[in-house]
Amino acid sequence: MFESLFTAIEGFLLSFLPELVVWLVIKAAQIVAVMLTVIICVAFLTLAERKIIGYMQNRIGPNRVGPRGLLQPFADVIKLLMKEVLVPAKSSRFLYIIAPLLTLVPALATWAVIPLFPGFAIADINAGLLYVLALTSLGVYGVILAGWATNSKYALLGAMRSAAQIVAYEIAMGFALVGVLMASKSLNLGDIVEAQQGGVTSWFWLPLLPLFVVYFISGLAETNRAPFDVAEGESEIVAGFHVEYSGAAFAMFFLGEYANMILISALTAVMFLGGWESVFAGWSFLIGTPLEFLMMPGLFWLAAKTCFFLFCFLWFRATFPRYRYDQIMRLGWKVFIPITIVWIAVEGVMVYLKVGPWSV
């Protein structure tokens, strides 16, 4: 449905514009569309977080602005934008101001390679998986620079914790992706989704179950979310790296954190839960019934799976107490990395002996 629309628009533009300009216009339109969607999702994710955690704790959550509190995110955004951005006197001004941007930009730029529906990604590149790894590893700069540029002890402590934590979990994350690469035999995210064709049991979560769990938990740690949110650690170091940020600069950090959450959820869905593949793909008895449309792959399935993981993010925050710092390090270095290495070896044997869904 989307493809025919795209070709129609492309044909119309080509009738009076040169090819290069049309290409630029279409890509720019796609980028703006994806970015706006992500930002609006972030807005409602903040509301969903407060509502869901509210219900889990037997409260109602925000319900004053708009029907059932639906306009709350807009009230928050307007409030944050109206506030003054304070820059501490002894801070490193330039780095202090670009730090929030450095957390937000990689989170948005990674969406370029994510396959949104069959045959479509803004940039369908061969080294997609590497690109994802490289960009998600850049996000830490915002946190570190914010912590340093603020010139405050609490902020510096937060930045230190975050740097050590992200470097530790990135290794486990990278190894988990090596497993995905071995199973799909491609670095292209679209090909990875296609390698998982054929219903729930042929998605990679089952043969790569340890890697799936390690990847999602490492993603949780990479985004500095509870129970790994020691970089903020409000009970010990006030608010960590963003202790001095206010107004629009703080809003950027907020946006970056939530955009990262959505990104990690979408990536987990793409790599382990079959991306845009349908949950009901293998159910042949549905053919010919009115429910046949459920078997179609599409953007809806990717969105549904992403929402599931986002719910997990919120659920974990409401459930688990914060890890102690040394326990975080122990989990990352001494538990996750050995698990991933062992499972990659097991997977190598499985590939060699041609057992597992990918041998077909």
Add this chain to the structure above:
Amino acid sequence: MFELIFFGMYAFVLLAAAVGVIASRNPVHSAMFLVLAFVTSAVLWLMLEAEFLGIVLVLVYVGAVMVLFLFVVMMLDINSDTLRQGFLTYAPIGIIVAVVAVAQIWSVVWLRDQGLPAAARIEPAAADFSNTAELGAVLYTEYVYPFELAAFVLLLAIVAAIVLTMRKRPNLKQQDISKQVAVKRADRVRIVKMDAERD
């Protein structure tokens, strides 16, 4: 034409960033300039169709090495004035290194102009050519033993570094996580029954 313009832009940014690394007064700013230099050279590699090397440069150097570097630089209290004191004594060595590097680059360019077959201009690869797969195939078949050996040397370096810095300290309290997990309520809490007291 486009390629030349982009190359000029990125090459200029790369050189400016490299100057920034040595010219800025603050070590953290220097480190950030180095990050910029890495990212721009990754872009130059992408333009040479070496996408695997380009992205891995960002992943390894920018994503991991420089983060640890920054980590250390931020913790140290470096006084840039004392660092600058030896500038004149070290300047001749720096100049020699720079001259040798320029001579090497010049010799490569000169060699290419001589029309040697090994230095001939490389044809651009087809669009579906994956240099990740090519690199993997070469590394893990033809050069598998040198590759494993290099990995082993690196592992040895890690182990050596850990051995050198690990020291036993007496009276150090250490926690045994398995013991902590295995603890029962009865080990920690004693419930005492007593009558309510009143003043």
